[in-house]
Amino acid sequence: MSRLSWIKTALEVGVVTKKYPFERVEVPDGFRGLPIFDSGKCIGCTACANVCTPDAIKVVNDFTNGFRRIEYRLGKCIFCGRCADVCPVSAITITKEFELAYTGDVINAIEIKFIKCVQCGQYYTVSRHLKHVSSKLNDEALEGVDICPDCRRRSNINSLIHASGVFR
Amino acid sequence: MNIYKKSIWVFHLNTGGCNSCDIEILDVLTPYHDVERFGIKLVASPRHADALLLTGPVTKEILPKVIDALLAVPEPKLVIAIGSCTTGGGIWYDTYSTIGGLNELYKVLKEEYGVPEPSTVKIPGCPPKPESIIYGIALALGVVQQKVTTTTARVE
Ligand code: SF4
Ligand code: SF4
Ligand code: SF4
Numbered sequence: 001m002s003r004l005s006w007i008k009t010a011l012e013v014g015v016v017t018k019k020y021p022f023e024r025v026e027v028p029d030g031f032r033g034l035p036i037f038d039s040g041k042c043i044g045c046t047a048c049a050n051v052c053t054p055d056a057i058k059v060v061n062d063f064t065n066g067f068r069r070i071e072y073r074l075g076k077c078i079f080c081g082r083c084a085d086v087c088p089v090s091a092i093t094i095t096k097e098f099e100l101a102y103t104g105d106v107i108n109a110i111e112i113k114f115i116k117c118v119q120c121g122q123y124y125t126v127s128r129h130l131k132h133v134s135s136k137l138n139d140e141a142l143e144g145v146d147i148c149p150d151c152r153r154r155s156n157i158n159s160l161i162h163a164s165g166v167f168r
Numbered sequence: 169m170n171i172y173k174k175s176i177w178v179f180h181l182n183t184g185g186c187n188s189c190d191i192e193i194l195d196v197l198t199p200y201h202d203v204e205r206f207g208i209k210l211v212a213s214p215r216h217a218d219a220l221l222l223t224g225p226v227t228k229e230i231l232p233k234v235i236d237a238l239l240a241v242p243e244p245k246l247v248i249a250i251g252s253c254t255t256g257g258g259i260w261y262d263t264y265s266t267i268g269g270l271n272e273l274y275k276v277l278k279e280e281y282g283v284p285e286p287s288t289v290k291i292p293g294c295p296p297k298p299e300s301i302i303y304g305i306a307l308a309l310g311v312v313q314q315k316v317t318t319t320t321a322r323v324e
Contacts (some may be wrong), residue, residue: 017202039321076256078294101304111322
């Protein structure tokens with residue numbers, strides 16, 4: 001008897017199978033899928049790489065060829081969305097894309113050019129980042145932003161020595 | 169990628185993941201998603217399987233067993249790596265007790281057993297949606313095209 005009642009239940013419920021591959025599915029709002037990096041906006045600040053738990057975003061500073069590489073590796077990403085939360089210029093969008101299966105490796109990279117120190121001529125930072133930071137500083141603080149940390153340290157020490165009057 | 173003309177039978181192997189990916193695999197097998205309509209069937213032994221469903225970051229403890237299972241699958245074999253743990257180590261990529269995912273597993277396989285990489289489809293996600301898994305299997309069967317690609321943008 002009880003088995004017959006199962007059949008009744010099954011008939012009442014009907015077909016539940018989703019048609020997925022042959023039909024699009026809607027993902028709910030707030031679903032975190034593939035993060036997309038906007039190379040036009042990214043300033044190369046590396047904040048996203050700092051917070052990325054599985055190190056899916058890696059920063060490679062190539063001082064010889066003069067660029068910083070922000071490298072996003074799809075296979076390592078856990079789609080937590082922290083990178084998009086911290087990005088100061090909203091260069092990262094968490095999309096609803098979930099059809100992410102791949103073969104081989106998938107790496108999305110942004111390579112941002114370094115600028116050179118006006119004193120020693122070494123690459124030291126990315127110009128976009130410098131511009132972004134400069135726009136938030138007053139004129140006094142802006143002094144010496146176009147020289148690298150090493151040169152700045154040297155010139156600071158020189159001026160200290162000068163001011164103390166020890167070596168005259 | 170299309171090496172299978174017929175139904176694929178799969179063997180499910182958790183290599184130390186947190187079980188969420190395994191729950192999603194079960195989801196895929198329930199009447200709600202029902203992959204048996206594509207001829208995909210879960211089997212109890214790797215010797216009966218065409219494909220290995222791997223989840224988890226491959227802990228050091230389970231490494232020999234994973235290799236045994238992988239070698240037991242007859243050729244041509246397919247590995248379907250499910251979850252970020254397997255595809256790249258996930259959040260456990262540098263933990264003391266795991267080897268850090270599929271790439272490391274393949275390295276061990278090549279260096280110590282002389283076995284080349286089997287053809288592999290990777291499905292990232294933590295865990296991936298059941299639909300992602302179905303999409304990944306469709307990619308393995310050559311029914312759909314890969315959507316994501318490697319890109320490099322060089323800017324000033
Ligand atoms: S979504 Fe999370 S895991 Fe993925 S790149 Fe961003 S911070 Fe890293
Ligand atoms: S946090 Fe945003 S701006 Fe900074 S490196 Fe990442 S993507 Fe670029
Ligand atoms: S990928 Fe995420 S959900 Fe899947 S086993 Fe690993 S930690 Fe768990």
